[in-house]
Amino acid sequence: MFSFDKLGFSLSRKPFSGGIHPTGYKELSQHSSITTMPHPKQVFLGLQQRNGSMLHTIVNEGETVYKGQLVAKGASDMSVPLHSPVNGVVREIKPHVTAHPSGLKGATLVIDANDDPRWGIPHEPCNPFELSPETIIRRVLAAGVVGLGGAGFPTGIKLRLAAQNGVHTLVINGGECEPYLTCDDRLMREYAPEIVTGVELMVKAIGCKQAIIAIEDNKPAALAALTSACSEAEQVSIQSVPSLYPMGSERHLIKAVTGKAVPAGQLSTSIGVLVHNVATARAVFHAVRYQRPLIERVITVSGGAVEQPANIVVPIGALVSQVLAACGGLKMEAARLVAGGPMMGQALPSPFVPIDKSIGGLLALSEEEVRPKQSHECVRCGRCVNACPMGLMPFQMSAHSRVSDFEGAKEFGLDHCLLCGACSYVCPSNIPLVQYFQHARGALNAQRAMTNKSGQARQLTEARQLRLAKEAAEKKAAKAAKAAKSPRRKRAPRASKTTGES
Numbered sequence: 101m102f103s104f105d106k107l108g109f110s111l112s113r114k115p116f117s118g119g120i121h122p123t124g125y126k127e128l129s130q131h132s133s134i135t136t137m138p139h140p141k142q143v144f145l146g147l148q149q150r151n152g153s154m155l156h157t158i159v160n161e162g163e164t165v166y167k168g169q170l171v172a173k174g175a176s177d178m179s180v181p182l183h184s185p186v187n188g189v190v191r192e193i194k195p196h197v198t199a200h201p202s203g204l205k206g207a208t209l210v211i212d213a214n215d216d217p218r219w220g221i222p223h224e225p226c227n228p229f230e231l232s233p234e235t236i237i238r239r240v241l242a243a244g245v246v247g248l249g250g251a252g253f254p255t256g257i258k259l260r261l262a263a264q265n266g267v268h269t270l271v272i273n274g275g276e277c278e279p280y281l282t283c284d285d286r287l288m289r290e291y292a293p294e295i296v297t298g299v300e301l302m303v304k305a306i307g308c309k310q311a312i313i314a315i316e317d318n319k320p321a322a323l324a325a326l327t328s329a330c331s332e333a334e335q336v337s338i339q340s341v342p343s344l345y346p347m348g349s350e351r352h353l354i355k356a357v358t359g360k361a362v363p364a365g366q367l368s369t370s371i372g373v374l375v376h377n378v379a380t381a382r383a384v385f386h387a388v389r390y391q392r393p394l395i396e397r398v399i400t401v402s403g404g405a406v407e408q409p410a411n412i413v414v415p416i417g418a419l420v421s422q423v424l425a426a427c428g429g430l431k432m433e434a435a436r437l438v439a440g441g442p443m444m445g446q447a448l449p450s451p452f453v454p455i456d457k458s459i460g461g462l463l464a465l466s467e468e469e470v471r472p473k474q475s476h477e478c479v480r481c482g483r484c485v486n487a488c489p490m491g492l493m494p495f496q497m498s499a500h501s502r503v504s505d506f507e508g509a510k511e512f513g514l515d516h517c518l519l520c521g522a523c524s525y526v527c528p529s530n531i532p533l534v535q536y537f538q539h540a541r542g543a544l545n546a547q548r549a550m551t552n553k554s555g556q557a558r559q560l561t562e563a564r565q566l567r568l569a570k571e572a573a574e575k576k577a578a579k580a581a582k583a584a585k586s587p588r589r590k591r592a593p594r595a596s597k598t599t600g601e602s
Contacts, residue, residue, distance in 0.1 A: 115356035118489035119344040120522045122279050129402045129409040130282040134290055136413040137426035139217065143417030144196050144454040145182050145209040147172055150252045153179045157209055163190045166220025168393055171209060180244040180254050185395035185415035186213035199439055203449035223391040228301055236305040236388050243387035245394045249273055249377035250440060252458035262306045262374040270308050271357055272299055274315040274378045275347040278441025281461045283400040284378050286411045288322035291382055292329035296336060298381035301388050303335050311336045314357050318343040346520040350375045352489055364516060394457060401427045404466030405434040414455050421451040423462055434464035443521040476529040484523035490516050494523035498533050501540040509540045
C-alpha cells in the first residue's frame with residue numbers, strides 16, 4: 101500500500117517515556133469531508149493578539165473593504181497583520197468578548213458582509229520555486245500566516261530564524277493526537293499536494309537539507325495520500341509514528357522522528373530542527389503561490405451536543421454561534437464549549453466568541469462528557485509518574501501547589517510541565533492535577549511580574565537620584581566656573597573713623 105523507501109519504518113516501540121491513549125471520539129467527524137460554512141452576515145476581528153500585542157486599524161468606520169484587504173497591522177513582524185475575510189463595510193470598532201476564559205472584552209473590528217464571495221484583488225499564480233528564499237518569507241509574513249497547530253507564532257519569523265540558525269531538518273506535524281479533532285487528518289487526505297508543495301517552499305526558504313512529514317499510524321488514508329503526493333519531492337519523506345498522546349508536542353515529535361532530545365530550556369533550533377503543522381504548510385502554499393492572506397481555516401466541530409459534527413472551512417472572525425449553526429446547531433444544551441481539544445483546549449466563556457487563527461477545533465460537550473467526578477486523596481499509586489511524558493512527578497507538584505508552596509512545586513519541575521493533562525487522565529483519585537499546576541504557574545508568574553516591577557521601580561528611583569545628583573553637581577560646577585571667569589572688583593578704601601578730642 102505504501103512506498104516504504106519514502107515512508108520509512110513504523111516505530112514499534114514507544115519513542116519517549118510516558119504518554120497515554122485517551123479515548124479518541126474521532127469517529128464523530130473523521131468521515132466528514134471538508135465543507136465550507138455559509139457566508140456570515142458579520143465578522144468580528146479581534147485586534148489584540150495572543151502574545152498581548154495590539155494591532156492598529158488602517159480602515160475607518162463606514163469604509164468599504166474587499167476580501168483579502170489588509171485592515172489592521174502591528175508595529176513589527178511579530179504582530180501578524182489582519183485581512184478582511186469578506187467583502188463588505190466596516191460597521192464599527194468596539195469592545196467584544198474574547199476567547200479568554202474570564203470573558204474579557206477586547207477591541208474588535210466589526211465588518212458587515214455582503215454576498216459576494218470573490219477575492220478583491222485576484223493574483224495570478226506564479227511558479228513559487230523561482231522566488232528567492234527571502235521573497236518567500238516576505239510573502240508569508242505579508243499574508244499573516246501563523247502556526248495553525250495552536251501556538252499562533254508568526255510563521256515567517258520562524259522561517260527566518262531557522263534560516264539564520266542553520267536548521268537542517270524541517271519536521272511537519274501530522275500527528276493530531278488530541279481526541280475529537282480530525283481536521284488535519286482530512287486536510288492530509290484531501291489536500292496532500294498543496295501540503296507537500298508548502299513543505300517544499302519552507303525547505304527552500306530555510307535552506308535546510310530535508311523535511312519529514314510525521315503522521316500517526318492510525319491515519320492510513322492520510323499516510324497513503326501524502327506518500328503519493330511526495331513521490332517526486334526529493335527532499336521530503338514520510339514517517340509513521342505511533343498514535344500516542346502527546347505525540348503532537350514539539351519536543352516529543354522530534355524525539356520520535358529524529359531520536360534527538362531538545363535540551364531543557366532551549367528551542368528546537370538549537371539541535372537544527374524546526375517543527376511546523378500540516379495546516380500551516382498548506383497556508384504557506386497559498387500565501388506564496390497565490391499571495392492569498394490567511395483569512396480562513398479548517399476546524400473540527402464536534403462533541404456530544406453537536407447535531408452534525410463536521411470539518412468545516414470557517415472565516416476568521418466568525419462567531420462560535422454561527423459555526424455551530426452551520427453544523428445543524430445543538431441537539432442538546434452544551435455543558436461546555438471548548439476551543440481546541442479536550443486535553444489542552446480552552447473553555448470558552450460565550451457562544452459569541454469569534455474564531456481566531458489559533459483555534460483548530462470547536463467542541464460542544466454534553467453533560468455526560470464533562471460530568472465531574474468526585475476527587476479523593478492521592479493514593480501514591482504512581483500512575484501519573486508513568487504517564488508523564490516529561491518524566492516529572494505530578495503528585496509531588498500537586499502536593500506543593502495545594503499548600504501554596506509554589507517554589508517547592510517548581511523544584512519538582514513545574515516550569516517543564518506541558519500541561520498536557522495526561523496525569524489527570526489516568527489519576528484514579530480524579531485529582532484535578534492540571535488545574536493545580538495552572539494555578540501555581542499563574543501565582544509564580546504574578547510573583548515574577550511583581551519582582552520585575554519592584555526592580556524596575558528601584559532602578560528608576562536610583563536613576564532619578566543619580567540624575568538629580570549629576571544635575572546638582574553640574575550646576576555647582578557651572579556656578580564655580582562662572583565665578584572664576586568674572587573679574588574681581590576693587591573695593592574702595594574705607595574712611596577711618598576719627599574720635600573727637602576731649
